[in-house]
Amino acid sequence: MADERQVIEREQSQEIIAPGYTFGTITDQISAVVLTKHTPLFWMACFGVGIGLLMLLLWSIALLMTEGVGIWGIRAPVMWGFAITNFVWWIGIGHAGTLISAILLLLNQKWRNSINRFAEAMTLFAVACAGMFPLLHLGRPWLFYWLFPYPNSTGVQPQFRSPLVWDVFAVSTYATVSALFWYVGLMPDLATLRDRSQNPVARVIYGVMAMGWRGSARHWSVYETASLLLAGLATPLVLSVHTVVSFDFTIAIVPGWHSTFFPPYFVAGAIYSGFAMVLALAIPLRAVYGLQGLITDKHLENAAKVMLATGLIVGYAYVLETFTAWYSGDVFEGAAFWNRMTGPYSVNYWSLIAFNVVLPQGLWFKRIRTNPVTLFIWSIFVLIGMWLERYVIIVSSLAQDYLNSSWGEFHATRWDWATYLGTIGLFLFLFFLFIRLLPMISIFEVRTLLPQAKVEEEARR
Amino acid sequence: MSQIFHHSANTLVRMTMVGVAVIVGGVGWVAYEFQQSAYQTRATQPREQPIPFSHVHHVGGLGLDCRYCHTTVETSSFANIPPTKTCMNCHSEIWATSPTLEPVRASFRTGASIQWTRVHDLPDFVYFNHGIHVAKGVGCETCHGRVDRMPLTWQENTLQMNWCIDCHRNPEKAVRPREFITSMGYQPTGNQEEIGRRLVQEYKIQDARTLTSCSTCHR
Numbered sequence: 001m002a003d004e005r006q007v008i009e010r011e012q013s014q015e016i017i018a019p020g021y022t023f024g025t026i027t028d029q030i031s032a033v034v035l036t037k038h039t040p041l042f043w044m045a046c047f048g049v050g051i052g053l054l055m056l057l058l059w060s061i062a063l064l065m066t067e068g069v070g071i072w073g074i075r076a077p078v079m080w081g082f083a084i085t086n087f088v089w090w091i092g093i094g095h096a097g098t099l100i101s102a103i104l105l106l107l108n109q110k111w112r113n114s115i116n117r118f119a120e121a122m123t124l125f126a127v128a129c130a131g132m133f134p135l136l137h138l139g140r141p142w143l144f145y146w147l148f149p150y151p152n153s154t155g156v157q158p159q160f161r162s163p164l165v166w167d168v169f170a171v172s173t174y175a176t177v178s179a180l181f182w183y184v185g186l187m188p189d190l191a192t193l194r195d196r197s198q199n200p201v202a203r204v205i206y207g208v209m210a211m212g213w214r215g216s217a218r219h220w221s222v223y224e225t226a227s228l229l230l231a232g233l234a235t236p237l238v239l240s241v242h243t244v245v246s247f248d249f250t251i252a253i254v255p256g257w258h259s260t261f262f263p264p265y266f267v268a269g270a271i272y273s274g275f276a277m278v279l280a281l282a283i284p285l286r287a288v289y290g291l292q293g294l295i296t297d298k299h300l301e302n303a304a305k306v307m308l309a310t311g312l313i314v315g316y317a318y319v320l321e322t323f324t325a326w327y328s329g330d331v332f333e334g335a336a337f338w339n340r341m342t343g344p345y346s347v348n349y350w351s352l353i354a355f356n357v358v359l360p361q362g363l364w365f366k367r368i369r370t371n372p373v374t375l376f377i378w379s380i381f382v383l384i385g386m387w388l389e390r391y392v393i394i395v396s397s398l399a400q401d402y403l404n405s406s407w408g409e410f411h412a413t414r415w416d417w418a419t420y421l422g423t424i425g426l427f428l429f430l431f432f433l434f435i436r437l438l439p440m441i442s443i444f445e446v447r448t449l450l451p452q453a454k455v456e457e458e459a460r461r
Numbered sequence: 462m463s464q465i466f467h468h469s470a471n472t473l474v475r476m477t478m479v480g481v482a483v484i485v486g487g488v489g490w491v492a493y494e495f496q497q498s499a500y501q502t503r504a505t506q507p508r509e510q511p512i513p514f515s516h517v518h519h520v521g522g523l524g525l526d527c528r529y530c531h532t533t534v535e536t537s538s539f540a541n542i543p544p545t546k547t548c549m550n551c552h553s554e555i556w557a558t559s560p561t562l563e564p565v566r567a568s569f570r571t572g573a574s575i576q577w578t579r580v581h582d583l584p585d586f587v588y589f590n591h592g593i594h595v596a597k598g599v600g601c602e603t604c605h606g607r608v609d610r611m612p613l614t615w616q617e618n619t620l621q622m623n624w625c626i627d628c629h630r631n632p633e634k635a636v637r638p639r640e641f642i643t644s645m646g647y648q649p650t651g652n653q654e655e656i657g658r659r660l661v662q663e664y665k666i667q668d669a670r671t672l673t674s675c676s677t678c679h680r
Contacts, residue, residue, distance in 0.1 A: 151493055155623025194465070207465045211474070 016111040017449045018293030026294070026450070030443045031196055033289055034436065042288040047432040053425020060418040061136065069139050071415040078398045078410035083137035085390045086420050088245055089273065090130035090427075091171065092266070092386065094178070095238055096274020097123030101181060102234035105227075111302055113445040114294050117189075118285070118434070119278050120182040125430040126277070127175045129423040134167070136419070163247035170244035174237050181230040187213050188223065189439045242270040249393065255336035256397035259324065265317035272310035272356075273386035275303050279379035281431070283372045285440065294441055301369045307382060308363040314389075315357040332402055344409050345396040348388050355385025497619060504620070507613035508578045512564050514614070520645065521609035527601050527643040534601075538590040542577055545569045580614050581605075588680045597664045598636035599628075601643055609645040629672040633657030636666065 063071055074081040097119040104112035135141045147168045149157045158165045191213035194206035213219060246266035249257035279300060286295040325337040340349050359381050368374045395410045434440070447453060499505050519525050527534065530547055534540035545568040556562055568575045583589050594604075601608065606617025618624050628635045636657050641647045649656050660666075671677065 153496055153619070153621040153623055155621075155626040203465055208474075212466075212471065 015296055015298040016114065017446065018296060021293065021450060023447050023450065023452070026446050027192060027196075027443050029291070029294070030439050030441050030446070031193060034193060034439055035197055039436065040288055042284070043432060043436060046428055047436075050425050050428030050430075050432055053421050054429045055425075056418050057422025057425055060415055060422050063415065064136055064419070065141070069137065071413065072419070073411045073413045073416050075408065075410075077401065077406050077408050078395055080137075080394050080398060081410055082391075082412055082416040082420055083133045084248075085387065085394050086423065087130050087133035087137075088266075088390045088394075089387045090126045090133070090423065091174075091245060092242060092270035092273045092390075093277045093383075094123040094126035094130065094174070094274065095242060095267070095270035096278050097121070097126075098174075098178060098234050098238045099271055099274065100278070101185070102231040103238060105231045106235060110449055111299055113449055114296075114441055115278065115282060115299055115303075116445070117182075117185065117442040118281065118431075118440045120178065120185070121431065121434045121438075121440075122274075122277060122281060123178050124175070124182055125427050125434075127171065127178060128430065129427050131171055131175065132423060132426075133419075163244065163251045166244045167248055170241045174241045177230065177234050177237055181227070181234055184223070184226050184230060185442060185445075186438065187211060188215065188444045189442060191215065192443055193439065238271075239267055242266045249397075254397050254401050255330070255332040256340065256393065258333075259321065261317065261320060265314065265321075268310045268313035268317070269386055269389060272307060272314055273383060275307045275310070276379040276382035276386070279303050279307070279375055280383065283376045283379075285435070287372070289440075291441065294446055297370050297372070300372060300375055301366075304363050304369040304375055304378075307379070308360060311356065311360040311363070311382070318353065318357060336397060336400065339400045340392060340396045343396065343400060345392055345399070348392050349396070352385050352388035352392055355381045356389060359385075497621065502616075502619040502621060504616050504618055507611070507615045508580050510578055510613065511576055512561065513612075516608045516611045516614060527608075534591045535595050536592050538588075538592060540591045545575060580616050581620065583620060587678050589678070595642055596639075597632075597666050598639055598642070598660050600637050600641060600647060602645055602647060603628075603635050603637075607645055625678065626673060629677075630669050632666050632669075632672065633661050636660045636664065639664075 060071075072081060072083065074083070097116075100112050100119045101116040101123075105116075135144045138144060147158060147165070158168075187210055190206050190210035194203055194210050197203045197206060243263040243266065246262035250259060250262045252258060282295055282303075283300065286292050322337055325333045328334075340346070360378065362368045362374075362378060368378065399409055400407045495501055520527070530543035531540040532543070545565060548562075548565050549569050552562055552565060564575060567573075604618060608614070633654060634657055637647055637649065638656075638660065666672075
């Protein structure tokens with residue numbers, strides 16, 4: 001590797017990987033996180049919190065199964081409450097992973113290579129959390145298979161004119177494609193772990209999962225085609241899944257829901273919260289595992305810029321939504337928004353404006369964008385803001401619609417909170433298992449970022 | 462480094478993939494067949510009764526009309542089980558000392574009902590009305606089968622929703638003129654589709670949209 005030495009010492013313009021890395025050191029550093037016997041305290045703490053909250057989730061679900069959905073605060077007229085709020089929030093978070101892995105791949109954005117793996121894992125686990133809520137909300141979750149068209153004894157099939165059925169297909173397709181994409185991308189790295197692992201059991205497990213990957217030219221050619229195809233499949237999903245989720249609202253005639261700009265508004269919101277989650281995960285992880293050389297400040301800044309852009313779209317949507325309510329002259333629409341701003345949910349509404357629109361304006365400043373600590377705090381603001389947004393849309397619209405006589409308020413019970421926190425626990429549990437057992441950064445894709453990966457390319461010119 | 466896997470591993474993996482598909486598909490198929498099997502729905506299985514009442518004898522042999530015993534079938538949601546008195550109309554004279562019929566006489570003496578075993582039991586969330594079906598030309602035989610050939614009564618059909626809804630979607634395939642309501646072995650005089658369509662119009666049977674509305678049966 002005499003050539004490699006010379007290339008390393010050459011001046012590098014890229015900021016998406018620290019200078020001084022070689023193919024070997026990249027592989028060493030990323031695989032060491034998994035192959036070491038040492039588990040950092042940070043991991044133990046996060047995994048512990050995850051398990052604790054997961055137990056809370058199991059407890060809440062057991063109670064839900066025995067007592068029914070009445071343990072939640074959902075009462076007429078607000079029958080959607082926390083469950084659907086959390087569903088939309090989680091599924092939105094997943095969108096950043098798909099955007100990073102698919103759209104940025106097709107757009108040839110090299111900086112995605114260092115963050116796509118854990119962002120895709122985040123997508124998978126967020127979709128798992130999201131998928132639980134509509135099922136638990138069914139009342140009889142064990143009959144969830146009624147949602148699918150299958151040969152049955154009733155002679156009827158799901159109502160295909162209902163957006164709730166579209167949702168089933170949108171989310172299950174999303175979960176399938178995300179899982180496939182993530183797994184296909186993992187295979188070369190699983191082979192690396194198989195070859196490097198000292199433990200015979202781990203070697204066999206990684207070996208089975210690597211499906212016989214040997215890194216031959218033919219393997220790579222098939223791999224490139226497969227990942228490109230999957231990226232092509234996943235790209236429309238970034239837009240379509242949250243569009244379909246927004247149809248759950250817009251197809252209904254409830255004031256505050258029934259509007260045509262919900263799809264772009266929801267997709268922007270999804271990517272907004274998703275990038276916030278990417279930052280909230282990446283910042284502590286790179287600090288604990290010393291990965292600042294691979295997930296650089298440039299990555300954080302890029303993600304912050306995406307957040308700023310999507311945040312502005314979301315802010316624009318709030319303005320437009322309010323304007324339309326007034327300009328349409330629709331009494332009910334106007335009243336819905338007036339109630340939202342001044343009624344029982346005004347505190348939630350104004351906090352969401354503060355968290356989603358006002359505070360993120362700080363991201364215009366480079367000092368906030370490039371400081372990991374402030375950026376972490378800002379991403380948490382956005383996560384809270386986006387949760388509040390869904391809460392306000394769902395609860396305030398249902399609580400006060402056309403008939404004053406049937407107005408009511410939603411009050412979350414402790415089991416609403418327990419289920420919500422429980423899914424955060426499930427997410428942490430799965431995510432930290434992933435961190436410990438699989439390479440959190442794509443080894444082979446980061447290696448292509450090195451200048452020496454382009455030696456041959458340059459030589460050919 | 463030595464190989465972790467023997468090359469047979471490749472075959473094993475392929476077999477596993479095919480095997481999983483076959484097993485999952487197989488389990489689904491078995492479940493589908495099972496839920497509509499006679500074992501599950503109890504269709505075509507004769508039920509034991511406290512008295513071995515034979516429809517073959519009473520309907521097929523003697524030619525009693527269904528409505529002689531099931532008097533409310535035209536007017537009520539429920540086609541009644543006849544009271545003991547109906548049995549005693551004849552059995553105070555015929556077979557009056559038969560030991561088989563002792564439970565009937567006992568019931569008549571004490572006034573306690575005979576505890577028949579119910580054969581047709583729809584779920585409680587289904588609203589079913591015999592009266593309207595009879596009035597619109599659905600023959601007894603259409604749902605209950607050849608009762609005149611049942612020594613012990615059995616349920617002829619699955620009573621599953623797809624069986625109900627087949628007819629609600631295409632009533633013209635099942636209706637018959639009202640005068641043949643209780644006939645067993647009815648054969649249409651001509652094309653059933655044609656006669657059916659005419660009767661649907663004549664009896665003012667609602668369109669499929671109304672007949673298959675959820676709240677038609679689930680009220």
